[in-house]
Each structure stands twice: as C-alpha cells, then as structure tokens.
Amino acid sequence: MKIVPSTMYFPSAPGRASALPLFLLCLLVLAGLAGCKDSTPEARATRAPVEVGVMTLHAQSVTLTTELPGRTTTSLVADVRPQVDGIIRERLFREGGEVKAGDVLYRIEPSSYRAAYDSALAALKKAQASLPSSENKAKRYSELIKDKAISTQDYEDAKAIYEADLAAVAAAKAEVERARINLGYTEIKAPISGRIEKSNLTPGALVTANQSVPLTTIRKLDPINVDMTQSSTSLLNLRQAIAAGRIHTSGTTMSVKLKLDNGTVYSHPGTLEFSETKVDEGTGTFTVRAEFPNPDRLLLPGMYVRAIIEDGRIDNCYLVPQRAVARNTKGEPIALFVNKEGKVEQRVLAVRRNVGNSWLVESGIADGDKIVVQGTQFIRPGQAVNTKEMTVVDATGEVRAVQAEGTAEAASAGGEG
Structure with a gap:
C-alpha cells in the first residue's frame, strides 16, 4: 500500500472545504504576528540607527545687506541751446565722444x-x-x-x-x-564735461536764442548715480535695531554694491549719498541715491540694476541653511538637531531674515549644535541616529560631505529634505 504525505494530499468529502486554503491562511497570520513583534519599541531599538547628515553651527558676525531695485541716472546733464540768433556755420565735435567744459561745439555766423x-x-x-x-x-x-x-x-x-x-x-x-x-x-561752448550725444541740427540751420529744441545734450557718466526705492517699514526696522544695539554700524558712510541685469556684480563699489525726506503716500516707499565711479563707461543712464546696501553688522548669530528649516502647524520655523546623546530633537527657531540661502537665527541655538541638513524625512524626534558631518554651499544650497582629510565632495541630495 502506497502512503502519501498529508501535506501533499487532503481528502475531500462532501460538505467539507479543502484544508489547503486554511493552511495558507495560518501561514499569513503567523507572518503578520512576526511583523507586529518586530515593530515593537524593543525591536526598533535593536535596528541599526539611521545615518543623517548634520552641520555644526558656530556663532559668527554677519554683515546685513539689503537688495533694492534701481535705475542708473547721470550725475550731470545739460541741454545745449543757442543764446543768440543766427546761422550755424560749423560743428566742432564728434557725436558720441567726450567733451570738456569750455570746448567750442558750434560756431554761429x-x-x-x-x-x-x-x-x-x-x-x-x-x-x-x-x-x-x-x-x-x-x-x-x-x-x-x-x-x-x-x-x-x-x-x-x-x-x-x-x-x-x-x-x-x-x-x-x-x-x-x-x-x-x-x-x-556765437561760439557755443560745452557747459559741462561728459559724453555728447548726436547733433539735432546741422551747419546751415537757422537757430534762435533759447529755442525749445536743444542742439545736443551732454551727460556726465563718471561718476554715475543709481536711484533706488526702499519701503519705509524696512527703514524703521533698521533704525530701531540700530538704536537697540542689535545691529552695529561703522562710520557714517554706507557701502553699496551693484548687481547688473545679467547677474554679474559691478567691480566698483559705491557710496550712499542721500535719501528723500518724504515717503510716497501711494506706495509707501522713498528714493535712495548712491554714487558709483564709472571710468570704463560700462554703466549707461536708464539701466536696470539691483543695489546691495550694507546695513550694518550683527554679532553672535547663526546662519542656518534654509533646507534644514520647516514649519509646524502653527507656522513657526522648526528644525531637527542631534543632541550629545545622539538622539534627534526638534526646536522652534527665532528666524530674523534670510541671508543668501540661509536663515539668520538669533536664539534657539547654542555654539556647536548639530543641525540635520540631510535625511530629515527618515527620522523623528527622540530617535537615535548616526551622524555624518556635512557642509552646505550658501550660494547654491548644495550639500557636500566633509571628508576626513578636509576636502569636500558632492553628496547626493535627490529626494532628501
């Protein structure tokens, strides 16, 4: 008589279901129980800690800047008009060239x-x-x-x-x-030095004293002015911060840099000359003027630029990468840190303003704290983690791993917070 193992053969009888589905169901239940057992705190504690990228923060002094839109304007401009009647006999300048004050431009008969x-x-x-x-x-x-x-x-x-x-x-x-x-x-002379534009009239034309149409125009391009608009609110905040001692200024002159329309930074720094004493009622802004040297005549009147004004210096503050900061349900800025025990903790930060691709934080951080800049989506507060020192390029926000020999290499940041 041939004996068949019971695991391979289950006799069926009328009114009884096959035992094979019941056996498979038992295996699934056992697997689920095993999974539940692994998800307990004790099981999680035995797992290998997640590795996250951290950046060590240190207190520093930060120069605060304000970026304002503006337009270049000439420092001096003069329309050249005749002061007596007569016929223009000759023109004595090259259109588009440089002239000096006192040069003879036209001669009238x-x-x-x-x-x-x-x-x-x-x-x-x-x-x-x-x-x-x-x-x-x-x-x-x-x-x-x-x-x-x-x-x-x-x-x-x-x-x-x-x-x-x-x-x-x-x-x-x-x-x-x-x-x-x-x-x-009868000798029409240049009233100022600068670059002269095209001539509106040619020799042989009749001119009259103080006519409405100028013969030509002279613009002084070196130095050149930049007129910017700033909100009155930002000015009030700055002055109050200086009065409270949170921001320190050096001297009475403020340095200004220019960012040109193509994204490059103008090589010559300028100085802030004056600001209007009246705020526009419609826009809530006022005009600020800066003066820049322009020896190469790179800047021309009417160009759109962005001026970077140095407001002052703030001491004992921290620059936190923007990628490491999120918002809680209350809208407060929060970040994850790794404490001395190697566990994750969440803090609410007192963010003041942005500086490049970082946030300026004045409180909520101590010198030497390690903030998580990579892998935030894989961890929770209270979780033990392994850390890897990283650095963040402020200009681009790129995360790079710091190597043991002090060099940096690009770290993969795809899909990470």
Missing part, C-alpha cells in the same frame, strides 16, 4: 555781432571824448561860484552836463559789454 561790437566801441569813444571838457567846466564853475562870479544857474547847468556825460560813458561801456557777450555767444 558772427559778422553782425562783430559789427555791433565795433559800433558799441565807437559810441563809447565818442562819449569819452566829450567828458574831459564838461568835467573841466564843472570844476572851474565850482570855483567861480564860491566868489559869486557866475550865477547859480550856470553852475548847475555845467554840473548837469558833466553828470550827463558820465552817464553816457557808463551806458556806452554797458553797450560794449553786451555786444561783447553776444559776440562770444
């Missing part, structure tokens, strides 16, 4: 003005020719009137003639000066 000047000189000489005679007569009559040798009326008439001749000479001198000035205006 001077013949009529030279004739007027010569006529004024002749009138002056005529007035001066009659002056000695009337002067001598007035002096002689002043002596005769003392002896009553002449009448008072004769003396008064001689004196009046002399004074009239004096006035005629003075008027003639003034006319000569006016004619000389008009003759000088």
Whole structure:
C-alpha cells in the first residue's frame, strides 16, 4: 500500500472545504504576528540607527545687506541751446565722444555781432571824448561860484552836463559789454564735461536764442548715480535695531554694491549719498541715491540694476541653511538637531531674515549644535541616529560631505529634505 504525505494530499468529502486554503491562511497570520513583534519599541531599538547628515553651527558676525531695485541716472546733464540768433556755420565735435567744459561745439555766423561790437566801441569813444571838457567846466564853475562870479544857474547847468556825460560813458561801456557777450555767444561752448550725444541740427540751420529744441545734450557718466526705492517699514526696522544695539554700524558712510541685469556684480563699489525726506503716500516707499565711479563707461543712464546696501553688522548669530528649516502647524520655523546623546530633537527657531540661502537665527541655538541638513524625512524626534558631518554651499544650497582629510565632495541630495 502506497502512503502519501498529508501535506501533499487532503481528502475531500462532501460538505467539507479543502484544508489547503486554511493552511495558507495560518501561514499569513503567523507572518503578520512576526511583523507586529518586530515593530515593537524593543525591536526598533535593536535596528541599526539611521545615518543623517548634520552641520555644526558656530556663532559668527554677519554683515546685513539689503537688495533694492534701481535705475542708473547721470550725475550731470545739460541741454545745449543757442543764446543768440543766427546761422550755424560749423560743428566742432564728434557725436558720441567726450567733451570738456569750455570746448567750442558750434560756431554761429558772427559778422553782425562783430559789427555791433565795433559800433558799441565807437559810441563809447565818442562819449569819452566829450567828458574831459564838461568835467573841466564843472570844476572851474565850482570855483567861480564860491566868489559869486557866475550865477547859480550856470553852475548847475555845467554840473548837469558833466553828470550827463558820465552817464553816457557808463551806458556806452554797458553797450560794449553786451555786444561783447553776444559776440562770444556765437561760439557755443560745452557747459559741462561728459559724453555728447548726436547733433539735432546741422551747419546751415537757422537757430534762435533759447529755442525749445536743444542742439545736443551732454551727460556726465563718471561718476554715475543709481536711484533706488526702499519701503519705509524696512527703514524703521533698521533704525530701531540700530538704536537697540542689535545691529552695529561703522562710520557714517554706507557701502553699496551693484548687481547688473545679467547677474554679474559691478567691480566698483559705491557710496550712499542721500535719501528723500518724504515717503510716497501711494506706495509707501522713498528714493535712495548712491554714487558709483564709472571710468570704463560700462554703466549707461536708464539701466536696470539691483543695489546691495550694507546695513550694518550683527554679532553672535547663526546662519542656518534654509533646507534644514520647516514649519509646524502653527507656522513657526522648526528644525531637527542631534543632541550629545545622539538622539534627534526638534526646536522652534527665532528666524530674523534670510541671508543668501540661509536663515539668520538669533536664539534657539547654542555654539556647536548639530543641525540635520540631510535625511530629515527618515527620522523623528527622540530617535537615535548616526551622524555624518556635512557642509552646505550658501550660494547654491548644495550639500557636500566633509571628508576626513578636509576636502569636500558632492553628496547626493535627490529626494532628501
């Protein structure tokens, strides 16, 4: 008689289900119980601790900056207009070039003005020719009137003639000066130094004194100004922080850097010149002006820039990478730290402002604390972990592992908090 093992064969009978599904069900129940046993605190304690990347924080002094949008403007600008009527005879500058104050830019036909000047000189000489005679007569009559040798009326008439001749000479001198000035205006000179723009009129054109259309425009590009807008709220916060001693300033001048429209930083730093004393009622902002050297003429009027102003320095603070900070249900900034026992703890941070890709924190951190910057999604407060020292590149937020020999290599950050 052949015996078949019971594990391979289960006789079936009418009204009875097969024993094979029941056997499989028992195996599943046993596996579930084993899994529940492994999920107990004792089982979790026996597992290998999770490795997380940490960054050691140290107190430091941080220079606070404010980035403001702005536009470049010329430090000096002058429209060149004629001050006398006439025909332009020649143009003496190269369009788009540099000119100096006093350079002759245009010449107006001077013949009529030279004739007027010569006529004024002749009138002056005529007035001066009659002056000695009337002067001598007035002096002689002043002596005769003392002896009553002449009448008072004769003396008064001689004196009046002399004074009239004096006035005629003075008027003639003034006319000569006016004619000389008009003759000088036939040479149109640069009022300021700077870069000159295109000429709006050509030789042969008729111009009039103080016409509305300028002949050309001169702009001084070195130095150049940058006008920025700042909110009144940020100014109040800054001044209150300085008054409370939380922010320290050095000197009365504030350094300013420029970030150009293509993302590069302008090589020459500038200085803050002034700020308006009135806040715009519609926008709640006011204008701040900075001055920058522009020897290479890289900056042109009207360019969009972003100015980085150094507000001051704050001491004994910490820079925490933004990737390590989250928000709790109350909206408070929180971060995970690894304490001296190697366990994870959660803290609420007093975040002040952002500095690059980091948060500036003034409280809630002690020197030497280790903040978790990699692997936060795999751990919970109270959990024991292994740590690996990391560093965070502030410019990009990239996490890199610190090697034993002091070099850094890129660490994989895909899918990690």
